[in-house]
Amino acid sequence: MADPVLQLLASGLQFWIRQQCESVEQLELxxxxxxxxxxRGRLEGVSLVARKAVFSALEIERVELRSGAISVQMGKLMKGQSLQLEQPFPVQGSAEFSGPGLSRSFSGAHWRGLGDQISEALLGLTPLQELTIENEQLxxxxxxxEMATQPLAEAGCVVLQQCDGPQRYALPGDPNITIEQAELQSGRLLVSGTAMVQP
Known part of the structure; x- marks a missing residue:
């Protein structure tokens, strides 16, 4: 039989993760x-795989994460209260994006401004019409x-580099996230790196 304390904490973490997302089709924790x-208030780490997730209006095909040690307030959890995290904790992981998912995300209200910045910087035109992945090019x-680009990871951020010219655009980053790899694989954009999750 599974450990009831681990089960309780897993349920709390799953609920918390789903609260952070607009939707998650599948979540393994x-x-x-x-x-x-x-x-004693310490969890050695959490591994999760999520599929078809929407986080902050961004469509993600697959997310795979592994956290470092997490400090939790077990007293409150055992009393039936919501899960409380005490300190920031590190996470390593990767995310996969499809061309259609990127297009929908950057056409939506939340990300439209950034989409237009990308098309203005690379093409000198707005609004952004579409992002597609073809022949391992974005x-x-x-x-x-249209302009063919290659995603790169530079200085902790994602950079779109023109395939046959000097044009490039560095996507604004999150100070809590360091992008270590960005590349196209099998028709998907794969981004991996590390982050600090704040309570």
């Missing part, structure tokens, strides 16, 4: 640690024109 350590389209 695994806890690392022992009951004794948990009762195509940026606006007003009938």
């Amino acid at each position: 695994q806890l690392h640690g022992s009951t004794l350590a948990l009762l 195509l940026v389209r606006a007003q009938g024109r």
Whole structure:
């Protein structure tokens, strides 16, 4: 039989993760640690895989994360209160994006401004019409024109570099997230890196 304390904490973490997302089609969560350590307020880590998630209006095909040690307030959790995290904790992971998902995301109200910045910087045109992934290139389209780019990771951020020219655009980053790799694989944009999750 599964450890009831681990089950309780897993339920709380799953609920918290789903609260952070607009939607998650599938979520697999695994806890690392022992009951004794948990009762002392420490979890050795969490691994999760999520599919078809929408986070902050951004469509993500697949997310795979592994956290470092997490400090939790077990007293409140055991009393039936909501899960409380005590300190920031590190997370390593990767996310996959499809061309259609990127296009929908950057056409929506939340990300439209950034989409237009991308097309303005690379094509000198707005609004952004479409982002597609073809032949291991990310195509940026606006007003009938397009530019083939390659995603790169530089200085902790994602940079779109023109395939046959000097044009480039560095996407604004989150200070809590460091992008270590950005590339196209099998028709998907794969981004990986590390982050600090704040309570």
